Amino acid sequence: MSVTKKELLAVASDVKESEPMACRTTFRIGAEAGFFVTAKNAGELKSLLGLIRSKNEKYFILGAGSNVLFAARRYDGVIVSLDGDFRKISRDGNTVTAGAAVRLAILEAFAVKEGLSGLEPLSGIPGAVGASVAGNAGTRFGSIEDTMESVTILDGALAEKNLPKNSVTFSYRNSSLTGHIVLEASFALKPDRPPEILKRINSFMARRSATQPHLPSAGSVFKNPPSGDPAGKLIEACGLKGYKIGGAAISSEHANFIVNTGAAAAEDVLALMRLASEKVEKNFGVKLEPEIKVVI
Numbered sequence: 690m691s692v693t694k695k696e697l698l699a700v701a702s703d704v705k706e707s708e709p710m711a712c713r714t715t716f717r718i719g720a721e722a723g724f725f726v727t728a729k730n731a732g733e734l735k736s737l738l739g740l741i742r743s744k745n746e747k748y749f750i751l752g753a754g755s756n757v758l759f760a761a762r763r764y765d766g767v768i769v770s771l772d773g774d775f776r777k778i779s780r781d782g783n784t785v786t787a788g789a790a791v792r793l794a795i796l797e798a799f800a801v802k803e804g805l806s807g808l809e810p811l812s813g814i815p816g817a818v819g820a821s822v823a824g825n826a827g828t829r830f831g832s833i834e835d836t837m838e839s840v841t842i843l844d845g846a847l848a849e850k851n852l853p854k855n856s857v858t859f860s861y862r863n864s865s866l867t868g869h870i871v872l873e874a875s876f877a878l879k880p881d882r883p884p885e886i887l888k889r890i891n892s893f894m895a896r897r898s899a900t901q902p903h904l905p906s907a908g909s910v911f912k913n914p915p916s917g918d919p920a921g922k923l924i925e926a927c928g929l930k931g932y933k934i935g936g937a938a939i940s941s942e943h944a945n946f947i948v949n950t951g952a953a954a955a956e957d958v959l960a961l962m963r964l965a966s967e968k969v970e971k972n973f974g975v976k977l978e979p980e981i982k983v984v985i
């Protein structure tokens with residue numbers, strides 16, 4: 690790597706070298722990253738990305754690490770994490786604005802306390818606001834796009850832009866923000882009594898707890914195909930529920946989850962992903978598209 694710790698420390702105060710990624714992801718898988726740098730505000734982030742780019746260094750923006758698989762033996766680049774100002778939440782009327790690093794659970798807890806409803810369908814999604822807006826996180830009961838009012842991004846030229854909802858295109862687990870960095874987003878919510886909001890959250894959480902595995906994972910591995918059966922049903926129909934390779938297994942609770950049973954390596958997960966896609970394509974002619982981001 691050409692960028693040095695000293696150069697990174699000149700633009701960001703929190704720089705870690707050879708940081709293990711396993712403890713930064715919900716999969717609990719991942720080798721070391723060359724540098725792990727935390728940006729505490731937009732200014733720091735801009736300076737950091739400017740430096741990284743000037744050095745032609747590769748980088749990856751990490752949120753809560755709940756949708757990623759670090760596949761390389763070592764990530765020879767800079768992992769950029771957001772903290773500080775990016776954890777702020779505020780309210781203006783019925784609009785709540787949250788920084789990119791705010792976990793959805795924290796955002797929801799804030800909304801409950803303020804008596805504001807609309808985020809309940811996102812209950813139990815372990816991501817942070819930035820990645821969840823860029824990836825239009827959601828469930829079949831609703832997606833983050835439903836309440837998002839506007840978003841502030843850092844575009845490819847490192848310029849800050851505030852975009853109203855109608856200038857962003859959202860689709861299933863995707864948006865036109867992919868490739869940009871979300872700095873914060875505002876959500877238009879509706880007043881409601883906190884006990885009523887909590888009741889709905891608890892019901893979504895109970896449903897999730899009954900249908901999803903409790904071992905470490907990165908959520909749904911594949912996107913559901915645009916029509917026909919969902920990915921989990923197709924994988925299950927191939928007889929793969931519970932199938933193990935090394936320390937990874939196709940969950941016996943939900944076939945679209947791969948779980949880390951203890952000491953899974955990234956190769957184990959990738960082998961299971963290949964196996965599931967090949968079998969589904971052979972048996973049903975459906976090409977599965979990964980939902981998790983494989984970082985190499």
Ligand SMILES: Cc1cc2nc3c(=O)[nH]c(=O)nc-3n(C[C@H](O)[C@H](O)[C@H](O)COP(=O)(O)OP(=O)(O)OC[C@H]3O[C@@H](n4cnc5c(N)ncnc54)[C@H](O)[C@@H]3O)c2cc1C
Binds near residue numbers: 750756757819871909
């Ligand atoms: C048990 C479990 C259940 C889950 N259930 C659901 C579910 O029901 N619905 C659902 O949609 N997802 C679900 N997920 C997946 C995951 O929580 C979501 O995709 C979430 O939005 C990812 O957020 P994150 O902060 O963890 O992103 P990360 O995993 O850290 O990153 C994901 C991607 O977003 C990019 N990114 C990170 N920060 C930013 C930013 N500020 N701006 C732009 N891009 C950024 C990263 O570079 C990466 O490409 C689940 C995951 C788990 C482990």
